[in-house]
Amino acid sequence: MRHPGVPFPRLPLPEANRAGQGEDMEAFQHWLNEAIPLVGHLGLKRMYWQHESLIWELALGPNLNDKGTGFGGSLAAQTTLIGWCWATLWLRAHQREQDVVVAKAGQRFLAPVNGNYRLECRPRDEDGPQQLDARLKSSGKGRLALVQQLFVGDSLCLEAEGDYAVLPATSTP
Template sequence: MSQPRQPGVPYPRLPLPETQEDLAAFQQWLGEAIPMVGALGLQRMTQGTAQEGGALTWQLALSPNLNDKGTGFGGALTAQTTLQGWCWVTLWLRAHGRAQDVVVAEARQRFLAPVTGNYRIICAPSDPQGPAQLAEKLNARGKGSIALTQQLYCGDTLCLEASGRYAVLPVA
């Protein structure tokens, strides 16, 4: 059993993958590194190939994210989309052999319909050239940022659109 997290103490990084990322191991590490992850109802994550745009998809349970009306709580949904963007960038960096910190620089949400059942969130670059542009910035300056878009679906209904810019910090 791991020690409880302490404020001001960074959590140890997960070693970079030697081949393909083990998303189950990453999800377990994520829950230890960021304690609130355990309360978000994240059931499973999958990631498409770079040729498919590298979309990161999360399957989530509604029950831990209910509001007083019996639908998805906006604050929880916002936290999930923001965290998922952070994960997308972190996984992208790991796939490129880079151990750098990621921070959220900007985030926006637009709520379109109530979330009434279990749901999925899909995160992908806002611009198909975003990953290549990020790689160029990292190679030239050691830092950069990328814009991502998240879409939350309950069944076939698009309930939330979110977008954010995530900054990759230079190695300290």
């Protein structure tokens, strides 16, 4: 059981590899469900990498609104969270134990979400991860802009963007 003000223990870092490819995604998802209790209620069925995109497959049922479509607040939380996961997994793949926080996020709802759906998250700029890596090496902190898109089948229903800050590493006594 989680308690306010008490950080959840980190997962051991995976072996060094490219953008999350060495991560056991099932273990990460299990850890995520415990570390952030809300995750267990969002209908997240599966997460995986496809090239530079993190993909989530989600069930609509836990995210319904009063109209029988996707609840905007739930969908907004999911877009923010998948971005946090992208940045966290990228750091882990680069053997960095640093905290990620969302600095800014926004969404644009394009169509009702009326079935199970998938969220895709990727860097806004192709060289964003390389720029982040350079900033982390020079100052120990940095920012990364990520975009998220929600699809029901082939229909784009939501576009979002988030700016994620990587905080300086804390020293351990």
